Amino acid sequence: MANGNSNGDDYPNIVELNVGGVFYTTSLSTLIKEKESLLGQIFSGQCKAAPTILKDNKGKYFLDRDGVLFRYVLDYLRNQKLVLPENFHEKERLKQEADFFKLPTMSKCIGAVPQSRENGSILVGYRGTFAFGRDGLADVKFRKLGRLLVCGRISLCREVFGDSLNESRDPDRGSIDRYTSRFFLKHTFLEQAFDNLIEAGFQLSGSCGSGTNSAGEVKPGMDEECKWNHYNEFIFVRF
Known part of the structure; x- marks a missing residue:
């Protein structure tokens, strides 16, 4: 969105939005119900400093915000009260949306909602090898991890790992209640991932791993470290 003047008469009584x-x-009356809110400023046209809003290629007004959480912003504007589903675990994200849309009363209501704790399981896995020193000797003190993989319910993974969770490979940004095996962490510190899980009340339930392929010969073109490749998984649960 860019700054500029807009005229409330330019907007239809029925407004189609594309939010993320x-x-x-x-x-239109719902969007301008709270005049001081960002949506009220945009769609009423009464504030000269209000940003103008862009349209997508289908003519819908576009907002570059969390499309799933916007439903609660819209419900709040319609009903002038906050109603969240049971076991709602996106309070901080929703508060961020309420602050962005300049809805202080909604933000205050979110802060008053008791934080519920969602139970479930999260799997952390990694592929690793061992670094090599001089003369091609493995130095087992230097574990090399390529990527920490995370599998589980999206809401749980976000709660535990926060900003360290990388969702870029996840093809579907839909419901937070679904499960995915496409997440990974932005760091490769296994113990940091364990600390995050323990701080969130999870306990290690089980683990499994493959042995290294140290008995195999290194084929031409293969790195010496390949024969030390291994894979491990750790299952954490919260009851």
Whole structure:
């Protein structure tokens, strides 16, 4: 969105929105119900400093925000009260949205909602090898991890790992209640991942791993470290 003047008469009584790729249809009166909010400023046209809003290629007004959480912003504007589902675990993200849209009363209501704890399991896995020193000798003190993989329910993974969770390989940014095996962490510190899980109340339930392929010969073109490749998984649960 860019700054500029807008005229409330330019907006239809029925407004179609594209919020982060999620489509909504609502009334203009709902969007301008709270005049001091960001949506109220944009769609009423009464504030000269209000940003103008862009349209997508289908003519829907576009907001570059969390499309899934916007449903609660819209419900709040419609009903002037906050109603969240049981076991809602995105309070901090929703508060961020309420602050962005300049809805202080909604933000205050979110802060008053008791934090519920979602139980479940998270699997952390990694492929690793061992660094090599002089004369091609493995130095087992130097573990090399390529990537820490995370599998589980999206809401749980986000709660535990926060900003360190990399969701770029996840093809579907839909419901937070779904499960995925496409997450990985932005760091390769296994113990840091364990600390995050323990701090969130998880306990190690089980683990498994493959042995290294140290008995195999290194084929031409293969790195010496390949024969030390191994894979491990750790299952954490919270009851």
